[in-house]
Amino acid sequence: MKDLLDGIEKWLNQGHAVAIATLVNVKGSSPREVGAAMAVNDAGEVLGSISGGCVEGALVDEALDAIAQSKxxxxxxxIADDEGFSVGLTCGGTIYVFVTPLWGDGETGRLSPLSLLSPSPPGRGVGGEGFSACEGFSACEGFSGETGRRGAGEMFDAIRNSSQNPVAICTAVAGPYIGAQMVVWEGGNVFGSIGDEELDRVVIRDARGELAQGQKQLRYYSLIEGSGYCAIPAPPENENGEPEINTAVFIDSFAPPPHLIIFGAVDFTRSLCQLGKMLGYQVTVCDARSRFATKERFPEADEVVAEWPQKYLEKTQVSERTVIAVLTHDPKFDVPALVTAVKTNAGYIGAMGSRRTTSDRRRRLQQAGLTDREINRISAPIGLDIGATTPAETAVSIMAEVIAMRTGRQGERLAHSQNAIHPILGDGGTG
Known part of the structure; x- marks a missing residue:
């Protein structure tokens, strides 16, 4: 989507109506990944691709019809459908594409959801004072074409700036609020609405989860009596085998995946690599010993680097989405790595070692000039106390602590806690 913005804005400035087609779900194989986008203007011009050419012709017709109907x-x-054969989808999977007009007829005021994004009133929590049920709806009226262009520009700016300020665009693609959109920033700001205050709360929670992992996903929600909107793994099917969808929301996150940097090519490292990949991290293994730092030993890692840890950190971009795990428990590697790590804004820094090793390391770090505040940024011994002994269990302990620190939790047993299981969104509270 990001690479289409300049072309779309050019069309809008020329007075064209535009529809955007987004690949929101895939079953089986597909030439493109979820989130791939294609734009079509009212003259039939095309930007981007959804399927590498398989269904683009049919999608152009759908896009033009969406523009004409503002729907x-x-x-x-x-591949099992006649329509799939007729448009040339031969990859063996099923793809789901959401098509929405960027704006409709300015004279009638029937603007698309993308046009209706406007800042929430100051101080508005989700569903708080000043909340308008009209925000984010395609059926709202009374907006001019100029408002539409301005609203689209706001969202485009959010996507363009996502490298510095990650953002998720949440779009209802099925259900009573189809077409409604909401923008959720990693920092907490929210624009627009999916259409229901309780649904907004659940979607915002899920959007922040996707942002934390830099992932895109189609989520399903069901309205359950007495419980409100709840996320469900997949919609139930009717007697014809077709999904019965209450509400489906595509969460399109624009954020790089979080980065897990593991210093030390030791026996615990591969399990941590595997779990890190499962949780959506980009994983790097770094060790100064080239005979140990090999791709053969750590095939799950995205990058295996034979270099001194501090040298690697000095030339690597580190952010609050970066996790640094020092597993070597050898002072000649640990101390230089940790001295460099605490000077970054990494979201988590942990170091493996026994209580004795940790005490000795603290003394060495003080001698290296670190303050108590800097040393206290290091989680050592690394991980939560769950009685882990094997490499796989230790990996769970480490990543559990990473998640707990990211979400502000203590890592206690839910059965012994009165806190709500999920964060309470919109009022600054947790639970």
Whole structure:
């Protein structure tokens, strides 16, 4: 999507109506990943691709119809369907594409959801004072074409700035609020609404989870009596085998995946690599000993580097989404790595070692000039106390502590806690 923005804005400035088609779900194989986008203007011009050429012709017709009717729609193409064969989808999977007009007829005021994004009133929590049920709806009226261009520009700016300020665009692609959109920033700000205050709360929670992992996903929600909106793993099917969707929301996160940097090519490292990948991290293994730092030993890692840890850190971009795990428990590696690590803004820094090793390391770090405040940034011994002994269990202990620190939790047993299981969104509280 990001690479289409300049072309879309050019079309808008020329007075064209535009529809955007987004790949929101895939079953089986697909030429493109979820989140791939294609734009079509009212003259039939095309930017981008959804399937590498398989269904683009059919999607152009759908996009033009969406523009003409100012009506979004969810379309599926599958190898088992006649439609899938007719449009040339031969990859063996089923793809789901959401098509929405960027704006409709300015004279009637029927603007698309993308046009209706406007800042929430100051101080508004989700569903708080000043909340308007009209925010984010395609059915709202009374907006001019100029408002539409301005609203689209706001969202485009959010996507362009996502490298510095990660953002998720949440779009209802099925259900009563189809086409409604909400923008959720990693820092906490929210624009727009999916259409229901309780649904907003659940979607915002999920959007922040996707942002934390830099992932895109189609989420399903069901309205359960007495419980409100709840996330469900997949919609139930009717007697014809078709999904019965209450509400489906595509969360399109624009954020790089978090980075897990593991210093030390030791026996615990591979398990941590495997779990880190499962949790959506980009994983780097770094060790100064080239005979140990090999791709063969750590095939799950995205990068295996034979270099002194501090040298690697000095030339690597580190952010609050970076996790640094020092597993060597050898002072000639640990101390230089940790001295460099605490000077960064990494979200988590942990170091493996016994109580004795940790005490000795603290003394060495003080001698290296670190303050108590800097040393206290280091989680050592690394991980939560769950009685882990094997490499796999230790990996769980480490990543559990990473998650707990990111979410502000203590890592206690839920059965012995009165806190709510999920964060309470919109009022600054937790639980």
């Amino acid at each position: 979004p729609r969810l379309i599926s193409y599958g």
